[in-house]
Structure formats: structure tokens, C-alpha cells
Amino acid sequence: MDELELLKKHWKKEEIEYPHVSANAIYKMILKRSSSIVKWIFIISLLEFALWTGLSLFFKDSKNAQEFDKMDSDWLLIPLSVVGYLILAYFFFLFYKNFKRISATDNSKVLMENILKTRKTVKNYVFFNLALMATTVIAVLYIEFDQDKAFISKAQTAAANGEVFIFYAKTILIVAGVFAVFAGILLFFYWLIYGLLLRKLNRNYKELKKLEMLS
Secondary structure, eight states: HHHHHHHHHHHSSSTTTSSSHHHHHHHHHHHHHHHHHHHHHHHHHHHHHHHHHHHHGGGSSSOOOOHHTTSSSSSHHHHHHHHHHHHHHHHHHHHHHHHHHHHHHOOOHHHHHHHHHHHHHHHHHHHHHHHHHHHHHHHHHHHHHHHHHHHHHHHHHHHTTTOOOHHHHHHHHHHHHHHHHHHHHHHHHHHHHHHHHHHHHHHHHHHHHHHHHHH
16 A cells, blocks of 8 residues: 555545544645656656667668668758657657656645646647658658669669559568557557556545545
């Protein structure tokens, strides 16, 4: 049984004699726990960014990456990267802002509103990461279709055999399948990490609602 549950039991037993002090103690405990959760959301988002950046740098010298670098892709991938980094930086700012705002909250109703805002920010962050990954895959696929000599040669052979539609359909389906696998892994990671933190935050929200009803 955690400290919060002990405080709640103590409050119920002696609510007639010490209602205000005990309720305030429980609120402070929820505030402290909520602030810690949001802080970890901020920290984990930064660690996640560092992980993906490190992996991209690690694979930058691979043979496939070097072949892709020879193609004329900067006109598309650089603006996409810049926009992606700017939006990610905005989410990091929101996570930090949510942490500071919750840490300074002195009202249960305001804390409840800030918890809801944090949950919405995390959900939008997850959606953006998936959308960015899908957009990047589409951009890379377009460049491969347009400039990869080996791919173009295979497409021309398929066209000569009257199988160009089947060739492109198979390619797109394979890429979509690989993307679905990686997206599933990413969603599982988000469910495991951010989902756990959001569930804890949601429990805090429910506890605050109970305090509001009893106050």
C-alpha cells in the first residue's frame, strides 16, 4: 500500500476532526506524483530523440545509406527534416511547460485541467511521430522510384513484360508491410512507456475528482 492510500484511509477515519488538513495533504501527494510523472514524460521524450538520432548516425555509413546519398534527395528530405525537428522541439517545449505548470499548481481543478492537457500532448506527440515516419517512408520511396537506377531498370523490364502494375504493387505492398511492422513496434513501445505513465496520470486525475466531490 503506497503513501497516498495510507493518507486516504487516515482521512476517511478522521475526516470529521481534520477534513481540511488531510484533504490538503492528499492533494499535495497527488501533485507531487503528477509532477514526477510529467517530468519523466519529458525526460523519456528527449532520450527517445537521442536514440533515433544516434541510430540514424550509426547507419549513415552503411552501403545502402551511401548509395542513397548519391541521389538528388536534399530538395525533399532537408525541408522535411527541418520541419520535423522544429515540431519535435515544440513538443519538447510543451512537455517541459506541462511539467513546470503542474509543479506550480495550487488548485485541484487547475491540476485536473493540466493533467488533461498533458495527456492530449502525449497523444498528439505519438500521432506526429507515426505521421512523420510514414511521410519519410513515402518521400524515400518516391526518390527510389525516380532515381534508383537498379529499380528503374527492373521497372522497365516489368513494363516490357506487361507487368509494370504488378511490379509497383508488390513493391508498395512490401514497403507497407515493413512499415506496418515498425509502426507496430513503435506503438508497442509507446504503449509500454508513455501508456504506463498516462495510466498513472489518469489515476491521479480520478483521485482529484474524488477530492473535488468530497470537498
